[in-house]
Every structure is written in C-alpha cells, then in structure tokens.
Amino acid sequence: xxxxxxxxxxxxxxxxxxxxxxxxxxxxxxxxxxxxxxxxxxxxxxxxxxxxxxxxxxxxxxxxxxxxxxxxxxxxxxxxxxxxxxxxxxxxxxxxxxxxxxxxxxxxxxxxxxxxxxxxxxxxxxxxxxxxxxxxxxxxxxxxxxxxxxxxxxxxxxxxxxxxxxxxxxxxxxxxxxxxxxxxxxxxxxxxxxxxxxxxxxxxxxxxxxxxxxxxxxxxxxxxxxxxxxxxxxxxxxxxxxxxxxxxxxxxxxxxxxxxxxxxx
Numbered sequence: 001x002x003x004x005x006x007x008x009x010x011x012x013x014x015x016x017x018x019x020x021x022x023x024x025x026x027x028x029x030x031x032x033x034x035x036x037x038x039x040x041x042x043x044x045x046x047x048x049x050x051x052x053x054x055x056x057x058x059x060x061x062x063x064x065x066x067x068x069x070x071x072x073x074x075x076x077x078x079x080x081x082x083x084x085x086x087x088x089x090x091x092x093x094x095x096x097x098x099x100x101x102x103x104x105x106x107x108x109x110x111x112x113x114x115x116x117x118x119x120x121x122x123x124x125x126x127x128x129x130x131x132x133x134x135x136x137x138x139x140x141x142x143x144x145x146x147x148x149x150x151x152x153x154x155x156x157x158x159x160x161x162x163x164x165x166x167x168x169x170x171x172x173x174x175x176x177x178x179x180x181x182x183x184x185x186x187x188x189x190x191x192x193x194x195x196x197x198x199x200x201x202x203x204x205x206x207x208x209x210x211x212x213x214x215x216x217x218x219x220x221x222x223x224x225x226x227x228x229x230x231x232x233x234x235x236x237x238x239x240x241x242x243x244x245x246x247x248x249x250x251x252x253x254x255x256x257x258x259x260x261x262x263x264x265x
Contacts, residue, residue, distance in 0.1 A: 004156050006108035009125035010100050012153055016132040017053075017096030020046065020139060024089045028143035031083065035141050036238050042142040046088055047078040049135045050095045056124045057099040060106050064113045099128065116167050130157040137238050147229070154232045155200045158189065161235065162204065162213045165262045169210045176261040182206040185254055188220035189235065191228035200228050204258075222250035237263070 004012075023042075024030075030043040037045060054076045058068050070076050075095075079087040106112070108122030116123065133149055134157070140147040149157075169177045183206070191200035203218040204211060224231060226246040233239035234246055237259050241248055248255060 003126060003159075004129075004152060006122055006125055007104070008152070009122075009129045010103050012129045012150070013053075013103070013125070013132060014096055014100045016129070016136055017092060017100075020049065020132065020136050021089050021092050021096075023136070023139045023143050023145060024085050024092065026143055026145060028145070030085060030088070032142050034138050036138045042139060043083065043088065045135060045138055045142070046092065049132055050078055050092050051076040052131060053095050053099045053128060056128055057095075057102045059114075060099075060110070060112050060121045060124055061102040063106070063110060065111070066113050067115075068113075103128075116164070116171075126156075126160060129153065130160050133157055134236050134238065137233055137236075141238070147233075149229055149232065151194055151198055151200065151228055154228050155191075155194075155198055157232055158200075158202060158235060161262075162202070162211070165211050166213075176263070180206055180211060180258070180261055181208050182254075182257075183208045184221075185251075186218075186220040186222075187255060187258055188218060188223040189231055190217070190223055190225045191231050192225055193227040206258075220250065222248065222252060222254045224248055224255060235259075 024046055028042060030041065032042050034040045034042060034045050040048065051070065055068065055070055055073050058073045075091065079091045081087040103121055103125045106121035108120060108125065110121040111119060112121050112124065113119060114123045133153060137147050169180065185206045187204040189202040194200040199215045201217045202213055202215055203220055204213045224234060224246065230239055230243060230245040234241055234243070241252065241255065
C-alpha cells in the first residue's frame with residue numbers, strides 16, 4: 001500500500017506539534033480528564049506524547065539497533081514544573097524541533113530499531129505522525145476544541161492501523177487477535193466527503209487466515225459511513241458509533257466486535 005513521502009510525515013509531525021501546543025496554551029484546564037483516555041489528565045497526555053517523541057528522537061539520532069529504555073532519554077518526562085502551560089509549551093516546542101530534525105537528517109531508509117517492520121527511521125516518521133494525530137484528538141476532546149486532519153494523513157492513518165492489526169495477528173497472536181478470524185464477515189469504511197482521487201474507502205475481511213483489507217467500494221457485512229475525520233476517529237474508538245456524523249449499515253455488532261479487539265499499537 002502506498003505511503004506518504006518521508007518529508008510529508010516530517011512536515012505533519014511539525015504541524016501536529018504546533019497544533020498540540022495551541023491546545024496547551026488555549027487556557028484549557030491541564031488537570032481535566034481526557035474522556036477517551038480516562039486514566040490521564042490533559043497534562044498527562046501531553047507529557048506522554050512529548051515523551052514518545054523524545055524517545056523516537058533518541059532512537060533515530062543514535063541509529064539505535066536495540067530499544068532504548070525511556071528512563072535513559074533526557075527530559076522524556078517533561079518539565080519539572082507541574083500545571084505550568086508555558087513550561088509545557090516550551091518543552092513541547094523543543095521536542096518537536098528535535099524529533100523532526102533527527103528524522104529529516106536520517107532519511108527514511110536509515111536502519112533504526114523498531115517494534116515492527118521496517119526497522120527504519122521511515123517507520124518512526126509514519127508511526128509518530130499517526131500517534132500524535134490521534135492523541136491530539138484526545139487533547140482537543142479534553143479541551144473541548146475543534147479538530148481537523150488533512151485528508152491524506154487521515155486516510156494513511158486508517159491504512160497504518162490496519163497494517164498494525166495484520167502485524168499483531170502474525171507476530172503477537174492472543175485471544176483478541178484470534179477472535180478476529182471470522183470467515184465470511186467483512187467491514188466497509190466509507191468516507192463520504194472526499195474525492196475519488198483519495199479513494200477513502202476500505203474493505204476489511206476477517207478471514208480464517210487473518211485480516212485482509214484493500215481500498216475500494218465493496219459490499220460488506222457492515223458499513224461505517226460518514227466524513228473522513230469522524231470515520232477515522234470512530235475507527236480508533238475516539239468517537240461513538242452513534243455520533244450524528246456517522247451512519248452504520250448492516251450488522252453493527254460486528255463493527256463493535258472489531259473495535260473491542262483491534263486495540264493494538
């Protein structure tokens with residue numbers, strides 16, 4: 001499946017960091033609970049996301065060939081001051097500059113440890129693009145702010161999540177992944193607000209051999225329809241299926257079954 005260019009991922013990480021900084025400095029309550037990650041406050045979420053970016057920066061900059069413990073990454077936990085939006089914003093700004101510079105300098109093919117293939121800087125550019133894209137949605141929900149994502153990034157986020165599910169079935173089978181082997185059942189995702197050039201439709205087949213998927217408009221056991229961003233957020237369990245922007249046609253139970261089990265990454 002075609003991915004975005006490495007520079008596009010780097011640009012998007014930089015953009016998403018700026019958007020997340022805007023949430024931090026919006027006056028939002030940093031102690032507010034994140035509805036979609038209820039174990040975290042908004043500040044916890046921002047520190048988690050910035051820490052993940054710092055960790056990836058260390059991996060890529062050093063061309064690490066094995067995992068680096070997070071406690072060995074300088075400032076991975078964020079600024080010492082708690083509840084200080086200015087300190088959190090400054091830390092996040094520096095984090096974004098560091099990780100984007102490391103990824104650009106490395107290029108997509110640099111060999112770097114990763115938990116899945118390809119073990120390269122390109123893997124991390126794509127993974128961090130979608131990690132921050134979705135966690136920014138969490139942050140905007142906590143801050144009650146609007147949320148948008150570029151269509152090419154949103155569509156690639158769906159592709160990548162499906163590839164993660166495929167990878168988990170192959171390499172880390174467990175009860176949830178094994179239960180996704182449901183011959184004769186399929187899911188169709190259909191973005192209703194994009195042009196044919198993006199081809200923002202997916203058919204996901206739950207076969208005995210494992211999950212198989214492809215882009216395109218095809219009949220399925222259940223379909224999830226709506227604008228691309230709500231479809232993306234529902235697919236990542238960030239938006240309820242009964243949201244007014246969405247329409248579920250067919251066996252809703254199958255879609256709910258998928259969302260309960262396809263929770264890797």
